[in-house]
Amino acid sequence: xxxxxxxxxxxxxxxxxxxxxxxxxxxxxxxxxxxxxxxxxxxxxxxxxxxxxxxxxxxxxxxxxxxxxxxxxxxxxxxxxxxxxxxxxxxxxxxxxxxxxxxxxxxxxxxxxxxxxxxxxxxxxxxxxxxxxxxxxxxxxxxxxxxxxxxxxxxxxxxxxxxxxxxxxxxxxxxxxxxxxxxxxxxxxxxxxxxxxxxxxxxxxxxxxxxxxxxxxxxxxxxxxxxxxxxxxxxxxxxxxxxxxxxxxxxxxxxxxxxxxxxxxxxxxxxxxxxxxxxxxxxxxxxxxxxxxxxxxxxxxxxxxxxxxxxxxxxxxxxxxxxxxxxxxxxxxxxxxxxxxxxxxxxxxxxxxxxxxxxxxxxxxxxxxxxxxxxxxxxxxxxxxxxxxxxxxxxxxxxxxxxxxxxxx
Numbered sequence: 001x002x003x004x005x006x007x008x009x010x011x012x013x014x015x016x017x018x019x020x021x022x023x024x025x026x027x028x029x030x031x032x033x034x035x036x037x038x039x040x041x042x043x044x045x046x047x048x049x050x051x052x053x054x055x056x057x058x059x060x061x062x063x064x065x066x067x068x069x070x071x072x073x074x075x076x077x078x079x080x081x082x083x084x085x086x087x088x089x090x091x092x093x094x095x096x097x098x099x100x101x102x103x104x105x106x107x108x109x110x111x112x113x114x115x116x117x118x119x120x121x122x123x124x125x126x127x128x129x130x131x132x133x134x135x136x137x138x139x140x141x142x143x144x145x146x147x148x149x150x151x152x153x154x155x156x157x158x159x160x161x162x163x164x165x166x167x168x169x170x171x172x173x174x175x176x177x178x179x180x181x182x183x184x185x186x187x188x189x190x191x192x193x194x195x196x197x198x199x200x201x202x203x204x205x206x207x208x209x210x211x212x213x214x215x216x217x218x219x220x221x222x223x224x225x226x227x228x229x230x231x232x233x234x235x236x237x238x239x240x241x242x243x244x245x246x247x248x249x250x251x252x253x254x255x256x257x258x259x260x261x262x263x264x265x266x267x268x269x270x271x272x273x274x275x276x277x278x279x280x281x282x283x284x285x286x287x288x289x290x291x292x293x294x295x296x297x298x299x300x301x302x303x304x305x306x307x308x309x310x311x312x313x314x315x316x317x318x319x320x321x322x323x324x325x326x327x328x329x330x331x332x333x334x335x336x337x338x339x340x341x342x343x344x345x346x347x348x349x350x351x352x353x354x355x356x357x358x359x360x361x362x363x364x365x366x367x368x369x370x371x372x373x374x375x376x377x378x379x380x381x382x383x384x385x386x387x388x389x390x391x392x393x394x395x396x397x398x399x400x401x402x403x404x405x406x407x408x409x
Contacts, residue, residue: 001029002105005254007319010226016043018397040229110167118178125199134211143341222396228301240295246310251281255336270367316340328388330380351383
C-alpha cells in the first residue's frame with residue numbers, strides 16, 4: 001500500500017515483481033493513474049480514487065510553491081493529505097480484507113497498521129526514506145542537513161507525530177469500528193516501536209548508512225528497482241541518441257513548477273551554454289525543449305536511458321536518485337521540496353555531483369556552471385561508475401522476501 005507521486009510507487013513494482021517470482025500473490029494498492037506501471041509484472045492492481053497529479057495542479061496544490069520555507073511547504077502538504085485520506089480509507093480496507101499480509105509504505109503506515117490490527121493481519125513497513133528519528137541527520141522531509149544530534153532526534157519525533165496527525169480522524173474511526181482501544185498520535189507510534197514493528201528501507205546502505213542509534217527491526221536492504229516491461233527505447237529517441245555525443249537528461253519527475261515555460265527556457269539556455277545536447281522529460285511540470293539539439297520525451301524507463309547520458313539533472317526524488325546512481329553517471333540535483341534536499345546532499349557527499357541547483361532561485365547561469373563541472377571533471381564519472389557497480393551487486397528484495405516468508409509461515 002502506497003500513496004503519493006510516481007516516485008512513491010515505481011519502486012514497489014520491482015519489489016512486488018520479485019515477490020511474485022518467488023511464488024507470492026501480490027497486489028499493489030495505490031492511485032489509479034499508476035496502473036500501467038504494473039503491466040506485465042504479474043502484480044495485481046487495486047486502484048485508490050485520489051489522483052495526485054490533479055491535486056498538485058489544483059489551486060491548493062499550486063499553493064505549495066508559495067511557501068518560503070521547507071516547514072511551511074510540509075505543513076501545507078500535510079493539510080492537503082489530511083483532507084484526502086477519507087476518500088482512500090474504504091479502498092484500503094477492502095484491499096486488506098483480501099490479503100494475508102500488508103506491506104506498508106511510510107506514506108500510509110499509520111492508517112495501514114491500524115487496519116492490520118483491526119483485521120488481525122500481520123504487517124511490515126517498506127520505506128523509501130529514512131523516517132525513524134536519528135541524531136545523525138535531520139528528518140529528510142524538512143530538507144535540512146543537520147541541526148546537531150539532540151535537535152535532529154527531537155525534530156524527527158516532531159515530524160513523525162505531525163505525519164500521524166494526517167490520519168487521526170480515520171484512525172480514530174477505524175479503531176472504534178474494530179473495537180480497539182482509542183489511542184493518541186504519539187501513543188500509536190510508540191506502540192509500533194515497542195512492538196519492534198519491522199521496517200525495511202529500499203535504498204542502499206552505501207548511499208545512506210544505517211544510523212547507529214536506530215532500534216532493532218529497522219533494516220536498510222538495498223534498492224528496489226522499478227519493474228520495466230520495455231526492453232527498448234522509442235525509435236525517435238534512439239535516433240537522437242545515436243546522432244551525436246551523449247546528451248544530458250533533464251527531468252523533474254512528478255514535481256510541478258510555477259512557470260514551466262520560463263523554466264524550460266532556462267534549462268535549454270544552460271545546456272547550450274555548456275555545449276551539451278539535452279533530453280528533456282516533460283514530467284508533471286510540462287517541461288520541453290525545441291531544436292535539433294534538444295529532444296522532449298514523456299515517460300521512458302530510466303534504466304534504459306540514463307546509462308546513455310553524460311549526466312542527469314533531476315529533482316532528487318528518492319527513486320530518480322537511485323536510478324541515476326544505478327546508471328553510473330554524474331548528477332546535478334535540482335531539489336524542489338521535502339526529502340529532495342536530503343538526497344541532493346547525499347549525491348554531493350558521495351562525490352557523484354558537483355552541487356545542487358535548488359528550484360528556488362534557479363537560473364541558467366547556475367545550472368551551466370554545475371553542468372560544466374559534472375561533464376568535464378572526470379572524478380564525478382569515476383565515482384559514479386564505481387558506486388553503480390556496488391549497487392548492482394545488492395539484492396534489496398531478498399530481506400523483504402525472507403520476512404514475508406516468515407509471515408506466511
